[in-house]
Amino acid sequence: MAFSIVTDSSSNLPTPYLREHGVEVICLSYIIDGKPNTCPDTEAFDGTAYYAAIQSGQRVTTSQIPPQLYLDCFEKLLQQGNDLLYVGMSSGISGSYASAETAAAELREKYPERTLRLVDTLAASLGEGIAVRRAVECRAAGRTIDETAELLMARRQSLYQVVMIGDLMYLRRSGRVSMTKALLGTVLGMRPILKGNAEGQLIVCGKVRGHRAALLSLAEKYRTLVREAGEQLVGIAYTSSPEDAQTLAEMIRSIAPPKELCIVRYEPVTGSHVGPDTVALFFEGDDGVREL
Numbered sequence: 001m002a003f004s005i006v007t008d009s010s011s012n013l014p015t016p017y018l019r020e021h022g023v024e025v026i027c028l029s030y031i032i033d034g035k036p037n038t039c040p041d042t043e044a045f046d047g048t049a050y051y052a053a054i055q056s057g058q059r060v061t062t063s064q065i066p067p068q069l070y071l072d073c074f075e076k077l078l079q080q081g082n083d084l085l086y087v088g089m090s091s092g093i094s095g096s097y098a099s100a101e102t103a104a105a106e107l108r109e110k111y112p113e114r115t116l117r118l119v120d121t122l123a124a125s126l127g128e129g130i131a132v133r134r135a136v137e138c139r140a141a142g143r144t145i146d147e148t149a150e151l152l153m154a155r156r157q158s159l160y161q162v163v164m165i166g167d168l169m170y171l172r173r174s175g176r177v178s179m180t181k182a183l184l185g186t187v188l189g190m191r192p193i194l195k196g197n198a199e200g201q202l203i204v205c206g207k208v209r210g211h212r213a214a215l216l217s218l219a220e221k222y223r224t225l226v227r228e229a230g231e232q233l234v235g236i237a238y239t240s241s242p243e244d245a246q247t248l249a250e251m252i253r254s255i256a257p258p259k260e261l262c263i264v265r266y267e268p269v270t271g272s273h274v275g276p277d278t279v280a281l282f283f284e285g286d287d288g289v290r291e292l
Helices: 015-020 047-055 067-079 096-110 126-140 145-154 169-173 179-185 211-225 242-255 268-274
Strands: 004-008 023-026 029-032 035-038 060-063 084-088 116-120 159-164 190-196 202-209 233-238 260-265 279-284
Touching: 004 067, 004 126, 015 023, 023 067, 029 268, 047 268, 060 268, 067 084, 067 096, 084 096, 084 126, 084 145, 096 116, 116 145, 126 145, 126 159, 126 233, 126 260, 126 279, 159 211, 169 268, 190 211, 202 211, 211 242, 211 279, 233 242, 242 260, 242 279
Parallel strands: 004 023, 004 084, 084 116, 233 260
Antiparallel strands: 029 035, 029 060, 159 190, 159 279, 190 202, 233 279
16 A cells, blocks of 8 residues: 545545545544434444434534544554545535644654645535545555645546535534525525535525426536546435435436446535535536636
């Protein structure tokens, strides 16, 4: 193994894939019903019960990953003589990346002979996961850690993330959208549509009346913005409705079948922020597509 790859659980990749390819995962934590939890295994996560609890009014609180968790994970790998590439969640929506930078700065002084690279993906969920997958492919192809990190950085602005939200109030609670936007996005049966911007923040980019119309709007973004679909991994993440994910997948395949289509349920931390009835689509377009 030329270098170690580390990510956080927001990357939303299936646990069997991460284990098969030796990717270390630092778990985000959350508190529900007064009890702290993590989700180290996507296969054991009962998403149906979790999102039903949130929909019925159960409050979930989350916090960023503290520097000490990064320090412990990174140092373990550095002590084994490995160089290390961390592929992390967007700094535009979480302070976890800043925690990773704090840990890395300390460890670079302690292990000057080792290379420690951090990549802010400016993404979350499978947007981040797609970057992790690319890192795994680069390592398998014999690319160096620096070549891999530079490629991931270069491809950040070509990743498009578009999200159908059931209720913006969940994002408002976590401070990721304002109260005004939350109220405007949930009136008269309108479905808010969000996207990831160039700074890695989630912003409201539209409102659509009706459930199916909102799914169609995500598919239309794919139709107009995707490039070389047959050569890429496309991701769909959902919280409470696998049926919506499958409907969107059918739309995507009818427009331009991707090389691979990965469908996952949102892990509990990121999922608690976007809330029930959310479906997100992740794909690659031209460089700068985030601005469109």
